[in-house]
Amino acid sequence: MTNSLNPQRSQNWLPTYIALGIVWGASFLFIEKSLTFLTPVGVAFLRCFFGAGSLWCVLLYKRIPIVRDWKLYFHLWVVGLFLNVFPGILFAFAQERVSSILASIMNAFTPIMSVLMILVIFRTERLTINRIFGIVLGFLGVLIVLVVGQSLGNFSWSAFGALLLAVTCYGISFPYSSKFVMNRNLKSELLATIQVTLSAATLLPFFIYHGVDSYRPSASAIFSILALGIFGTGFAYIWNFRNVALAGASIASTVTYITPLVAVVLGLLLLGEPLTWNEPVGGLIVLVGSALAQGRLKVFKE
Numbered sequence: 466m467t468n469s470l471n472p473q474r475s476q477n478w479l480p481t482y483i484a485l486g487i488v489w490g491a492s493f494l495f496i497e498k499s500l501t502f503l504t505p506v507g508v509a510f511l512r513c514f515f516g517a518g519s520l521w522c523v524l525l526y527k528r529i530p531i532v533r534d535w536k537l538y539f540h541l542w543v544v545g546l547f548l549n550v551f552p553g554i555l556f557a558f559a560q561e562r563v564s565s566i567l568a569s570i571m572n573a574f575t576p577i578m579s580v581l582m583i584l585v586i587f588r589t590e591r592l593t594i595n596r597i598f599g600i601v602l603g604f605l606g607v608l609i610v611l612v613v614g615q616s617l618g619n620f621s622w623s624a625f626g627a628l629l630l631a632v633t634c635y636g637i638s639f640p641y642s643s644k645f646v647m648n649r650n651l652k653s654e655l656l657a658t659i660q661v662t663l664s665a666a667t668l669l670p671f672f673i674y675h676g677v678d679s680y681r682p683s684a685s686a687i688f689s690i691l692a693l694g695i696f697g698t699g700f701a702y703i704w705n706f707r708n709v710a711l712a713g714a715s716i717a718s719t720v721t722y723i724t725p726l727v728a729v730v731l732g733l734l735l736l737g738e739p740l741t742w743n744e745p746v747g748g749l750i751v752l753v754g755s756a757l758a759q760g761r762l763k764v765f766k767e
Contacts, residue, residue, distance in 0.1 A: 478711035481704040486720045488704075490727020492697040493565035493572075496557055497736060498689035505561065506668065507676030508690065509553030513665035515694025516702075520658040523703060529652050538659060540645040545664035547638035549698070553668075555631035562621035563628075564738040569728030570610055570748040571628040576721055576755040577603035578636030586637070594765045599757025606750030609743050653706035661698060719761075722752055 499508045560568050577600055584596070611625060646656060708717035725748055732738040756762040 478708050478717075482708050482712070482717070482720060485701055485704045485708065486723030487727055488692075488696045488701055489720065490569065490724040491731055492693055492724075493556075493560070493569045493728040494731045494735060495689040495693035495697065496560050496568075497565045498686050499693060500557060500561060501686045502677065502679040502682035503557075503686075503690065504675055504678055505554045505557035506671045506674075507678075508557040508693075509550065510665060510668035510672035510676055511690050512553060512694040512698045513549055513661050513668060515691055516698030517658065517662040517665050519695045519699030520654065520661055520702070523654055523700075524658050527654065529655050532651065532655070534649075537646070537649060537651075538663065540641075541656065541660045542663045542667070544638050544642045544646060545660045545667070547634040547641065549661060549664035550667055551634045552631040553664075555627040555634070559621075559624040559627040559631070562624035564732060565736060566729050566732040566738050566740060566744060567610065568628060569725045569732070570744060570751065571607070571625075571632060572728075573721060573725045573748060573751050573755065574603055574607055575632045575635045577751070577758045578632045579639045580636075580758040582633075582636040583640045586640075593760075595760070595763050596758050598764060599754045599762075601754075602757060603751050603754030606747045606752075606754055608747070609750060610747030654703060657702035657706070661702070721755070725752070 496508055499511075503511065556568060556572075559571075580596060581600055649656075705717065705720075708720070729740065729745070729748075733740055753762065757764065
């Protein structure tokens with residue numbers, strides 16, 4: 466038995482792997498542009514609305530039947546709350562106050578928070594010295610990003626709280642879906658479609674109440690919310706599931722290491738955001754901590 470990937474399989478998953486890294490990395494730019502005419506609730510709703518629309522198109526094209534399982538729908542609604550609704554609002558709220566670069570670096574903390582939730586709340590995996598070290602290192606990286614260097618004087622603590630709460634929601638969603646949803650052996654397109662649709666339905670009343678700030682959006686703002694919804698919240702789920710199937714969960718999840726790099730480059734080039742020395746240094750420490758916490762890197766023998 467071998468752990469090496471078949472070259473043909475590698476060629477099959479690599480394009481969607483790269484596309485996913487670019488789209489998720491560009492999501493922070495899209496959020497920034499969308500906020501020129503939408504409120505944080507508006508951004509969260511429309512990305513789910515357009516994402517659900519694209520997923521329904523795929524579902525109908527593939528003729529995947531809809532299951533009637535209200536218990537499953539409830540669990541998918543909970544996953545949607547922690548994966549789409551709350552983080553969608555919180556990230557947009559934070560990006561009204563801090564740069565997309567800083568938001569993307571905080572997003573890289575998600576794998577560590579996921580491992581922490583698995584170990585502390587769900588208790589489905591074993592705590593090891595490398596994981597403990599990775600979690601501590603990740604928190605150290607976040608502290609360096611937030612409180613060292615030039616960002617100390619203009620940092621918003623409300624934005625930091627929102628970002629930390631958002632990645633905590635992500636951390637809860639992954640083990641929750643593994644425990645209550647993924648064991649159903651249903652088509653990933655079906656699960657993603659129901660999840661994102663329920664998220665859009667949940668956000669609809671809040672969008673109607675106050676989802677739009679300006680009714681004269683620019684062309685770039687309209688393109689951004691469409692791209693954020695159709696690709697970042699729609700096709701991205703399909704690409705991610707496809708990568709897991711072809712390359713395995715271990716390789717597929719490393720896309721989270723690419724997204725901050727894409728977001729930083731786009732923030733510098735297209736938004737003109739400043740980059741202080743502590744942000745890339747802290748971000749690199751967070752990524753190393755994530756690799757340790759996930760078991761991809763080992764410092765201590767166990």
